[in-house]
Amino acid sequence: MSDGKKVTRRTLLMKIGIAINAIVGVAITVPVIGYLFSPVKRKGAYNKWISLGSLSQFPEGQTRLAEFVNPFKRPQDGETAKTPCWVRRVGGNTFQVFAINCAHLGCPVRWFPQSELFMCPCHGGVYYANGDRASGPPERGLFQYDYKVVGGELHINAGQMPTLANEAMAQKEKLVCLG
């Protein structure tokens, strides 16, 4: 009988029991939140410099498809660990490396050397050869990766899917190191 606010030994024990469970529960679950959020890393933490291979694959004045294996990969990734990108060799050691993902919603853009346009199959975003937006729904040009030339190879700083929240290029000025 619980008349008034009389605290019996049993109700007290029950309350203590609840409290113990709550404490244990919190102690166990709070770290689990960390587990759930473990994929979240700060900007650039996933990025690495990766080689796209020898410069000779990229003729001057042309735009070619290149692919790389993402630096952050797990054994179960299979084919999805691969990422393509478009490499435009403007001339000499000057490049533009464009992400495959349309700046609109991430669909794979395709380069058409005849009309010198990138077109996106999803919603019709179109970009010029230098990556500038030409028409369609994208609100900006193609994402570009930072690059450098090391020992006759083209390296890019990549590792994350480029989106509006992660625009691939970390610094505006491009590093050109001659190796």
Add this chain to the structure above:
Amino acid sequence: MSRLKEVYNWFERRLQLEGPIKEAALHPVPRNTASWWYVFGSAAMTLLMLQIATGILLAIIYVPSGGEAWKTLDQLNHQLYLGWFLRAMHGWGSNFMVAVVLIHMAQVFMFGAYKFPRELTWILGVFLLLMTLGMAFTGQVLRFDQDAYWGLGIGASIVSRVPLIGGPLVHLLLGGPIIAGATLSRFFALHVFVIPGLMLLFAGLHVWMVLKLGINEWPMPGRVVRRETYIQEYNEMAHKDGVPFVPDALWKDLFFSAGILVAVAVCALLFGPYGPGGQPDPTIIQTAPKPDFFFLWLFAVLSYLPPEMETPFVLIAPAIGILVLLALPFVAGVGEKSWHRRPVAVLVLITVAVSWGIFTHLGVHTPWSPVMDAWSGDPLPQKLVHSETALERQGAVVFQAKQCRNCHSVGGLGGQRGPALDDVATRLTEDQLIRQVLQGGGNMPAYGKNLSPPEVNALVRFLETLKPANRPAAVDASQEAQAQLGK
């Protein structure tokens, strides 16, 4: 007493389920609710059970790994007895389930069933709808083909537009920096454990409330819902002019559910399983990703939004939509239930249904997408080529080779992103054609830098031949007038 009865009694003495089940089954419902309009809820439940059963059967084989998922689906399709049929049942079951849930919701809305005291039933229903859509989307991801891969890319790109926390949200969604094995694993967990678990819980509570509060009576104009009197009125109606739920109302539910199952099976047998499409290899860029049927409308909306509206719309509109649905029973919790006295509700439902239909239709035909191999694949009409001069024919080659065809159709073939050009010469003069080609505009890129003068010349000559024989070419009025003056 038969042996069977003895066994039954042995269990009943221990389980004691007979009482509650009898009470639930025989509870009186208003006579007019034993109607064919009231069968969609139970059909949705039947489909949920079908999805769980077929889902478990598929999970026996399916491997949620980025490297293996596609192969196991291929194996189900081709190497396992009935594997293809189970995949087809699960896929079509999903389509039917979304459809039935939407119809159920529309019916409940029209019948005013969300009003007092069934507000919570409605709210749980809204969540059940969201979870059904969630199941449809995560299910498409589990198919892990090119559409799934790039669909995830679209999802990530939408999420990335959230201000401030967009980046971390993308990582959470993808389970890492890119779409890969970890992404599939977390969608597997959602599709197989999290959402179905919640769905069962919510659906159970939903049905429990239907039993406890009674099924919504057939709305009559003038029978107004009042908080003070409604429950008493309802109970009187159910007892005076009521029928027991079993069997008077149930038989229609049973017939309809069986019909739905047959329909799913027939679709599965006729149309087969969904895909899988091409391997989820991101380096295959010759792909035109498209979402499943029930997300086509969204695909269409996303392509029509002006760029500056897109982010706010994509992030805010869904939240508003869900809030409106959740707030509905609190805003309009009492009053008339009959559609005869609720013109706004009827108009809203019609508007939503028609817009949904239009956007879905557009999503099926994707007129905004360039056809990526039209330039190299779609031939020109024979007659056109036959009647052309050397230069015009060369212009036709320019037209094809420069990918104009990807966005402009001729003779019904080609992209629909830009206008069809079958009669462009009746609309634009030579000067206007040159200007349009060089400067673009109106959602067309400028080709000025990408075409040489002879190419432009030849192309425009070709475009000038694009008109029906019986219609005059476009004429520049000012030049015409000048020529008249000269004479």
Add this chain to the structure above:
Amino acid sequence: MNARQFLSGAFLLASLVLTAGCERFPGYPHPGSEAMRPDEVTDFSRLYSQNCSACHGADGQYGPAIALANPEYQAIVDDNTLRSVIANGEQGTLMPAFAQSAGGMLTDAQIDALVKGLRQRWARSGYLQGADVPPYKTDKQGDAAHGQQVFQAYCSRCHVTGTQPLNTGGKTKTSSITDGSYLALISDQSLRAIIIAGRPDLGHPDWRNAQPGHAMSDQEVTDLVAWMASQRQQTPGQPYPAQDETGRGKKL
């Protein structure tokens, strides 16, 4: 009893349908029905209709570019030339390079499949054997002055030069084959190929029938091409059209 019979009948029927007739249902996914990797497609019809038919026509004819379903053309061009034109494009024309190594989308195996398919479908074995066919390629220098005479003799029946108007059913249009823009978009080699092989689909005769009964010689073809090449302009397509009396801008 009735219900049980009904149920067992239904069950029997269902299991019969599912065991015996599985593969007869339209929904049954037949092996190979999955989307192939686009770089593994080697079926000629599919490759042709995706990559070639826009310019060369659906059946190798009636396209704006040279007809491939033309036994004359197939007889004069050799496999290596076809392969290299598909792979690397044709210099001086709009024929693009399709090989991956040249920035296109096709693998070497796919280009081989195209060459093989073109031959199988449209080449006739032994065709033109023994005939005096001008070769597809030539290193000889042509004589442009003589080429003009060749033009007069063989071509002027249908073709005009310069800015001569061509009367086509009341409407005049310039169909000059020495138009600067036209010549800028076609190579000497392509001119040579069309002169020799013709466009049977469009009624353009081959080298034997330009002047019926009198085939063109290799030298005449070479000279004709040389003369056409000499008509090329420095800045084709450049001058903005002068206004003529009709009020419509016309280009030279």
